[in-house]
Amino acid sequence: EAGVTQFPSHSVIEKGQTVTLRCDPISGHDNLYWYRRVMGKEIKFLLHFVKESKQDESGMPNNRFLAERTGGTYSTLKVQPAELEDSGVYFCASSPQQGIYGYTFGSGTRLTVV
Amino acid sequence: AQSVTQPDIHITVSEGASLELRCNYSYGATPYLFWYVQSPGQGLQLLLKYFSGDTLVQGIKGFEAEFKRSQSSFNLRKPSVHWSDAAEYFCAVGPSGGYNKLIFGAGTRLAVHP
Numbered sequence: 001e002a003g004v005t006q007f008p009s010h011s012v013i014e015k016g017q018t019v020t021l022r023c024d025p026i027s028g029h030d031n032l033y034w035y036r037r038v039m040g041k042e043i044k045f046l047l048h049f050v051k052e053s054k055q056d057e058s059g060m061p062n063n064r065f066l067a068e069r070t071g072g073t074y075s076t077l078k079v080q081p082a083e084l085e086d087s088g089v090y091f092c093a094s095s096p097q098q099g100i101y102g103y104t105f106g107s108g109t110r111l112t113v114v
Numbered sequence: 115a116q117s118v119t120q121p122d123i124h125i126t127v128s129e130g131a132s133l134e135l136r137c138n139y140s141y142g143a144t145p146y147l148f149w150y151v152q153s154p155g156q157g158l159q160l161l162l163k164y165f166s167g168d169t170l171v172q173g174i175k176g177f178e179a180e181f182k183r184s185q186s187s188f189n190l191r192k193p194s195v196h197w198s199d200a201a202e203y204f205c206a207v208g209p210s211g212g213y214n215k216l217i218f219g220a221g222t223r224l225a226v227h228p
Contacts, residue, residue: 004157042118043158043204043218056215084139091158103216105150105158 002026004106006092012112018080020022021109025094027073031055031101033077033095034067042090046090082113115143118205127195127224128227135190135222137205145207147156147188148216149179153201161203164188175199 005024013019025032034046046065047057051072060067064083069075079086089108119138127133139145149161162173169181179190188205205219 031214035216035218040220042220043206043216045215045217048214059215093158103160107155107157 004092004094004104006090006106006109008109009107010110010112012114014081015113016081016086017079019082019111021079021090021111023075023077023078023092023094023106025092026096029094029096029104030072031095031097032069033093034075034077035091035093037089037091037108038085039075043091045078079111082111084113087111087113116207116217118207118217118219119145119220120203120222122222123220124223126225126227129182129197130194132191132226133195133199135203135205135224137188137190137219139186139188139205140216141186141207141209143209145209146207147176147179147181148192148228149173149188150204150206150218151175151201152204152221158204160212161190165187195224195226197228200224 007022028078030051032049035043038044043057047067048055049069052069066078091105091108093103093105095103117140121136138170146165150158151161152158161177162171164171164181171179177192181188202223204219204221206216
C-alpha cells in the first residue's frame with residue numbers, strides 16, 4: 001500500500017508569504033496528525049483529525065496556522081503569514097484507528113522562511 | 115510536566131561496535147514508549163514499542179530496548195552497528211488508554227565510522 005505522502009518535500013519562502021503544505025494519508029485511515037520539528041528540537045504535536053473533524057488542536061502555535069481536511073481525505077496546513085520561527089520540518093502521520101498503535105509517518109516537508 | 119530527554123545529541127561509533135542510546139521520560143502515568151528512526155530523506159520509522167509485559171522489547175533491524183520503571187528510562191541498544199544505521203533516533207512516549215498525542219525527545223544523531 002502507498003504510504004503517507006507529503007508535498008512539497010522542501011519549501012523556501014519569504015517572511016510574510018503564505019505556504020500550504022499537503023498530506024495524503026494512507027487510504028482508509030480516519031486519523032491524521034500533524035507534528036512539527038523546529039531547529040533540531042523536539043518533534044511536537046500540532047493537531048489531530050478524525051475524518052474531517054479536528055479532534056485535538058491543542059498544539060497549534062497560533063492563529064497563523066490553519067489546518068483543514070476536506071472530505072476526510074487529504075489535509076492541508078496553511079501558514080499565513082509565515083514568520084522566521086515557523087521554519088522547521090512538518091510531519092504528517094495517519095492511523096486506521098484511534099490510539100497510537102498504528103502511526104505511519106510521512107517523510108516530512110522542510111519549510112524554510114527567510 | 116510530561117517530557118522526554120535524550121541526553122546525547124550526537125553519538126559516533128565504529129561499525130561493528132555496540133550501541134546504546136539513552137532515553138529518560140517524565141510522565142504522570144504508565145506510558146507507552148516508542149523508538150523511531152529517521153534516515154536521510156525518509157519519514158519516521160517505528161523501530162519498536164513497549165506497552166506492557168516483558169520489559170525487554172525486540173524491534174526491527176536488530177534493535178532492542180529495555181523499560182526500567184525505577185529509572186524512568188527506555189534505552190535503545192544494538193549489539194553490532196552497521197553503517198546503514200547512521201540516522202537520527204527519537205524516543206517518544208504516549209499515554210496508555212488509547213489517546214493520540216506523542217511526546218518526543220529532541221533526537222540523537224548517530225554517525226557510524228567504517
